[in-house]
Amino acid sequence: MPFSLFKKVKKQKNPHPNCLCVFFFLLFIPLNLTISMAMLSLPSIQVCCLAEKRHKDSSTNSLKFKESNSRTTNYRKGSFHQERKPQKVNLEISPHRAVSAVRLMRIEFGGAFADLLNEKGKGSGDNEMGYVERTLGFCTRDLDDRDLRLVTDIVGGTIRWRKYLDYLILSLCHDPHVFDRMEPLLLQILRIGFYEIVKLESPSYAVVDENVKLAKIALRPGAGNMVNGIMRKLVLLKETNSLPSPQLEGDDRAQARALATLYSHPVWMVRRWTKYLGREEAVKLMVWNNNHPSFSLRANRGKGFTRSELVSRLETLKVPYELSPHLDDFVRISIGMQSVIQDGLLKEGLCSVQDESAGLVVSVVDPQPGDTIIDCCAAPGGKTLFMAACLNGKGMVTAIDINKGRLRILKETAKLQQLDDVITTVHDDLRTFPENNHEAYEKVLLDAPCSGLGVLSKRADLRWNRKSEDMEELKSLQDELLDAASMLVKPGGVLVYSTCSIDPEENEERVASFLLRHPEYNIDSVERYVSPEFLTEQGYYFSSPVKHSLDGAFAARLIRNS
Numbered sequence: 157m158p159f160s161l162f163k164k165v166k167k168q169k170n171p172h173p174n175c176l177c178v179f180f181f182l183l184f185i186p187l188n189l190t191i192s193m194a195m196l197s198l199p200s201i202q203v204c205c206l207a208e209k210r211h212k213d214s215s216t217n218s219l220k221f222k223e224s225n226s227r228t229t230n231y232r233k234g235s236f237h238q239e240r241k242p243q244k245v246n247l248e249i250s251p252h253r254a255v256s257a258v259r260l261m262r263i264e265f266g267g268a269f270a271d272l273l274n275e276k277g278k279g280s281g282d283n284e285m286g287y288v289e290r291t292l293g294f295c296t297r298d299l300d301d302r303d304l305r306l307v308t309d310i311v312g313g314t315i316r317w318r319k320y321l322d323y324l325i326l327s328l329c330h331d332p333h334v335f336d337r338m339e340p341l342l343l344q345i346l347r348i349g350f351y352e353i354v355k356l357e358s359p360s361y362a363v364v365d366e367n368v369k370l371a372k373i374a375l376r377p378g379a380g381n382m383v384n385g386i387m388r389k390l391v392l393l394k395e396t397n398s399l400p401s402p403q404l405e406g407d408d409r410a411q412a413r414a415l416a417t418l419y420s421h422p423v424w425m426v427r428r429w430t431k432y433l434g435r436e437e438a439v440k441l442m443v444w445n446n447n448h449p450s451f452s453l454r455a456n457r458g459k460g461f462t463r464s465e466l467v468s469r470l471e472t473l474k475v476p477y478e479l480s481p482h483l484d485d486f487v488r489i490s491i492g493m494q495s496v497i498q499d500g501l502l503k504e505g506l507c508s509v510q511d512e513s514a515g516l517v518v519s520v521v522d523p524q525p526g527d528t529i530i531d532c533c534a535a536p537g538g539k540t541l542f543m544a545a546c547l548n549g550k551g552m553v554t555a556i557d558i559n560k561g562r563l564r565i566l567k568e569t570a571k572l573q574q575l576d577d578v579i580t581t582v583h584d585d586l587r588t589f590p591e592n593n594h595e596a597y598e599k600v601l602l603d604a605p606c607s608g609l610g611v612l613s614k615r616a617d618l619r620w621n622r623k624s625e626d627m628e629e630l631k632s633l634q635d636e637l638l639d640a641a642s643m644l645v646k647p648g649g650v651l652v653y654s655t656c657s658i659d660p661e662e663n664e665e666r667v668a669s670f671l672l673r674h675p676e677y678n679i680d681s682v683e684r685y686v687s688p689e690f691l692t693e694q695g696y697y698f699s700s701p702v703k704h705s706l707d708g709a710f711a712a713r714l715i716r717n718s
């Protein structure tokens with residue numbers, strides 16, 4: 157089942173970060189785990205084939221290998237099968253370095269999502285080593301908790317800082333063609349090394365030695381020499397405080413390019429944010445996006461689990477936490493997610509990972525016991541589940557989504573969280589749904605597909621996958637969905653339009669254009685539902701990463717007069 161779900165989530169052009177989050181946590185239902193993680197390897201066939209060849213080339217190296225007989229998943233011409241084959245365990249290469257390089261290859265060339273491959277992936281160790289072996293030609297000892305944390309830091313950081321790291325690497329290559337023609341694995345090894353030295357400030361010479369060793373063993377001795385040469389230049393420049401730096405000079409476009417390199421974002425985003433926020437705010441936003449994200453957990457009232465009980469469990473686990481000042485059921489954690497997972501809190505449905513910014517959208521809907529609510533773009537269900545938990549067993553949330561796989565995830569999570577008696581799922585296209593459905597609702601939520609520009613700190617790779625052309629396409633879809641959702645609202649009822657974007661063209665502009673097409677709707681200020689710090693001048697809800705240290709989100713409450 158999760159095999160096909162993952163295919164569907166992955167097929168989506170713009171998978172929503174929340175969708176990925178819920179999908180990811182479902183992977184921890186043990187039965188699903190192995191198949192789901194194996195699924196991640198499908199697109200990496202080519203990479204693996206290349207690596208096998210490379211391994212043959214480098215097999216003359218005198219390595220410290222140990223033979224073991226563990227079970228590995230192998231992939232051959234379109235089908236998975238399990239077979240026993242001896243693994244070559246290399247004891248010289250640190251596991252976190254090998255795993256980081258392979259994860260980066262899978263994210264960049266295999267289409268895997270960065271947030272499906274983070275520290276929470278513990279438990280997938282066998283598969284992880286399978287990928288390492290197929291890509292590098294050997295495996296390492298298993299990852300321990302410390303290694304996993306390092307992998308999370310290195311993979312997330314290297315992806316975020318990719319543009320800046322490539323700028324440095326290119327500057328230190330004696331010939332630009334060397335950079336252009338560099339083989340993918342070699343480039344990943346250099347990026348990792350540069351990130352460790354420049355951003356993590358790790359001990360330089362140890363990092364150089366380790367990365368040289370990895371390049372030699374996974375590729376060939378010449379590759380190791382190249383890593384050695386380039387990285388030693390970097391160390392020298394770092395020690396003398398003379399790293400190359402793009403100059404903030406020239407016209408707007410040239411300055412945007414320099415900022416984009418310095419803060420490692422696409423140029424089009426820098427130009428857009430400079431236009432809407434001004435340079436200072438744009439820089440603060442990029443700094444936020446480059447920081448290690450923190451998470452919040454929502455205690456699941458639907459299962460009778462309170463925030464105090466969640467807090468006791470976190471104290472027992474020695475996970476530092478902070479109570480959310482905005483939402484009664486939420487707790488913030490910045491480290492310790494691995495312990496939360498290992499303790500089974502998510503698997504048992506006792507709590508969910510949900511950002512407060514998303515929780516506040518539910519506050520804007522204001523679900524009350526007895527309500528009948530329709531959630532128009534519901535999957536994978538973050539907001540549906542929170543709304544359902546607020547009903548105290550009385551009322552109903554109808555959850556529509558066009559994506560069958562993600563809707564199935566919602567259904568399964570509803571069951572796990574004992575909320576399935578107050579949630580009905582409908583697989584349909586919202587744009588045609590009102591034609592065949594004549595029921596009207598008091599409360600309608602449209603959490604529209606969007607660019608996700610408010611959640612870039614959590615989705616390390618999203619900035620590189622999102623294109624400026626996507627914005628026009630998204631905006632017309634948002635208009636169509638708003639028109640359809642408006643047909644489901646009872647006279648006197650409320651339509652909440654929300655996104656996890658900070659872009660005014662997806663937010664305020666969509667609402668303004670909707671109000672022009674639908675004079676029967678008026679803005680209802682959200683002041684009664686969220687604290688004043690989240691209230692915009694026009695009466696909308698807006699959470700800003702820079703101002704509130706939460707993900708970016710937007711919501712408008714629109715009342716139907718007739």
Ligand SMILES: C[S@@+](CC[C@H](N)C(=O)[O-])C[C@H]1O[C@@H](n2cnc3c(N)ncnc32)[C@H](O)[C@@H]1O
Pocket residue numbers: 172174175514532533534535536537538539540556557558559562584585586587603604605606
């Ligand atoms: C932003 S995500 C929803 C996230 C969800 N509300 C949550 O909190 O977990 C947008 C969803 O819209 C769905 N969607 C996109 N186009 C749709 C359409 N025409 N009809 C129904 N759902 C659609 C996508 O499948 C996706 O699951």
